[in-house]
Amino acid sequence: MKVLGLESSCDETGIAIFDTESNKIWQRLYSQIERHQEYGGVVPELASRDHVVKAAPMIEDILREWGDIDSIDAIAYTRGPGLIGALMVGASIARGIGWALDKPVLGVHHMEGHLLAPMLGDEHPEYPFVALLVSGGHTMLVDVQAIGKYRILGESLDDAVGEAFDKTAKLLGLPYPGGPHLAALADQTSQSQFKFPRPMTNRPGLEFSFSGLKTAALNIIQQYNPLDDSLRAEIAYAFQHAVVDTLRIKCGRALEQTGYSRLVVAGGVGANRRLRAVLTEVLEQRDGRVYFPAIEYCTDNGAMIAYAGALRLNAGQADEGVFDVLPRWSLESLPPIQPPI
Ligand code: KG4
Ligand code: ZN
Numbered sequence: 001m002k003v004l005g006l007e008s009s010c011d012e013t014g015i016a017i018f019d020t021e022s023n024k025i026w027q028r029l030y031s032q033i034e035r036h037q038e039y040g041g042v043v044p045e046l047a048s049r050d051h052v053v054k055a056a057p058m059i060e061d062i063l064r065e066w067g068d069i070d071s072i073d074a075i076a077y078t079r080g081p082g083l084i085g086a087l088m089v090g091a092s093i094a095r096g097i098g099w100a101l102d103k104p105v106l107g108v109h110h111m112e113g114h115l116l117a118p119m120l121g122d123e124h125p126e127y128p129f130v131a132l133l134v135s136g137g138h139t140m141l142v143d144v145q146a147i148g149k150y151r152i153l154g155e156s157l158d159d160a161v162g163e164a165f166d167k168t169a170k171l172l173g174l175p176y177p178g179g180p181h182l183a184a185l186a187d188q189t190s191q192s193q194f195k196f197p198r199p200m201t202n203r204p205g206l207e208f209s210f211s212g213l214k215t216a217a218l219n220i221i222q223q224y225n226p227l228d229d230s231l232r233a234e235i236a237y238a239f240q241h242a243v244v245d246t247l248r249i250k251c252g253r254a255l256e257q258t259g260y261s262r263l264v265v266a267g268g269v270g271a272n273r274r275l276r277a278v279l280t281e282v283l284e285q286r287d288g289r290v291y292f293p294a295i296e297y298c299t300d301n302g303a304m305i306a307y308a309g310a311l312r313l314n315a316g317q318a319d320e321g322v323f324d325v326l327p328r329w330s331l332e333s334l335p336p337i338q339p340p341i
Contacts, residue, residue, distance in 0.1 A: 001074060001310060001313065001314050002018070002019050002020075002071055002073050003017065003018050003019075003020070003072070003074050003313055004017055004074075004075045004076070005017070005018060005077070005108075005305035005310075006076070006090040006093060006094050006302060006305065007078050007090065007110075007300055007302045007305045008077070008086050009080070009110045009300065010042060010082055010083055010137075010300060011033065011036055011042045011047050011050075011086075011300075012029060012032065012299070012301065014027065014301040015062050016062075016303040017066050017306060020314055025303050025307070026066050027062070027301065027302050027303045027306075028061060030054045040170055044084075044085055044086065045085065047085070048083070048085035048086050048088070051086055051089040051090065052089050055090065059093075059097075069101065072101065072103060073104075073313075074098075074104045074105065074309070075103060075105045075106075076094070076105075076108050076305050076309020076310065077107060077108065077305065077309075078090055078108055079091065079325050079329070080109065080325055080326030080327055081111070081138075081327055081329045082137075082325075083327065084325060087325035087327065088325055091107065091323055094107075104313060105319050106312055106318050106319055107319055107325070107326075108305050108308045109308070109331060110305075111135075111138060111267075112148075112150075112308050112334060113305045113308045114133055114266040114267045114304060115131050115142065115144065116311070117293035117303075117304040117307070118291040120293065120294070120297050120304070121294055121297075124291075125264055125289070127145060127146050127147075128143065128144055128145045128260055128262075129260055129262035129263060129264050129291075130254045130255055130258055130260050130262070130263050130264070131144050131264045131265075131266060132247065132251055132263065132264070132266070132270075133267045134160075134161045134266075134267045135161075135269065136160060136162035136179075136268055137163070138155075138156075139160045139162075139208050140152055140153075140154065140155045140156070141153040141154045141206050141250060141254045142331065143254075143258050144264070146336060147336065148334045148335055148337050150332055153206045153254050153257065153258075154205065155208065156210060157207055157209045158209050158210065158211035159209075160210070161208070161243060161269050162267070162268050164243065165183075165239075165243070166178045166179055167214045168182060168217045168239050169236075171217055171218055171221055172221070172227075172235060172236060173232075177268075182236050182240065183274070185236040186233065186237040187274075189230065189237050192234040193234060194234055194238035195242075196216045196217075196242035197212060197213070197216060198245050198249065199246060200246075201249045201250070204253075206253055206254055206257070208250065213242060213243065216239075244272070244275050244278050245278075247275060248278050251263055251279060251282065255286065260288075261283075261287065261289065263279065263290045263291070264290075265279060265290060267298065268298055268299040268300070270292055270298040271295050271299060276292055312337055315337040317335070317337065
């Protein structure tokens with residue numbers, strides 16, 4: 001089965017084609033980062049308009065390399081969660097192509113896309129596993145028993161971890177989205193005079209809270225104002241250490257609680273080098289294994305949507321009747337499917 005996938009939940013337009021027989025993927029990605037940078041965050045209306053402008057030419061472009069649109073067997077798009085206008089663009093295009101070609105169309109859960117992204121690599125984790133989903137909008141630990149059998153073990157009560165990176169980076173005067181910039185700044189030093197709290201680690205449970213970290217950063221910034229470059233790097237270092245340490249502690253607890261030996265890390269913050277190094281070490285110590293998507297599949301992309309959609313479409317699932325998008329959508333409400341192709 002050849003599935004065209006469209007991702008448009010936020011500020012990336014992702015188009016991909018996944019072929020379930022050859023396991024091959026073709027993809028195009030357009031990031032709107034520059035458009036939103038002057039506002040210091042994503043402006044939803046501008047995001048929707050950019051998806052409208054970019055998506056169709058990108059589909060034409062990928063088809064020039066791949067082949068005839070009639071050879072597409074089905075279409076998958078991001079149904080949610082995400083920005084409603086941005087989601088509507090992808091959904092409308094996907095539905096339009098589906099109607100024109102008389103092919104099935106399926107709305108995919110964005111976080112399921114992230115969660116299954118490591119499967120696009122050469123080494124697939126077996127089920128079950130614990131998934132740590134860390135993006136700009138979500139932070140959650142999930143017990144993944146099989147595709148579509150998800151139990152949320154813990155979530156952030158306030159800021160998502162990517163959001164905490166971005167807000168703290170903004171306080172340090174870094175461009176949007178600040179996560180990778182803050183990480184690069186932190187890497188400029190190997191120590192810090194500051195120690196940030198590890199929120200919610202001194203009590204049991206798998207819930208997270210990251211909003212206090214940006215306040216901790218703000219207090220230091222105000223106290224030491226004006227900051228020189230080495231102080232900024234020390235703040236970034238202390239922040240990144242606190243975040244990674246908190247995620248390490250909670251992942252360890254989730255593995256204890258489930259008894260699993262496999263951890264999958266996905267979502268934009270999964271690109272963070274320190275997080276990758278620390279979790280690799282933790283899983284080695286536990287005789288387990290951690291799986292990360294390739295860096296290009298960590299942040300939003302069409303490939304993960306084409307892939308997750310293909311698994312479900314291949315199992316006979318498709319949208320029926322009137323279509324809608326779901327800006328808020330629980331991962332636990334998804335139906336299960338048979339093991340992957
Ligand atoms: O998954 P994603 O592309 O979009 C959402 O679905 O939210 O994640 C984007 C988030 C942003 O907050 C970005 O700053 C963060 O991932 N991010 C990073 C790194 N690369 C991206 N955070 C920390 N370190 C990185 N290397
Ligand atoms: Zn995402």
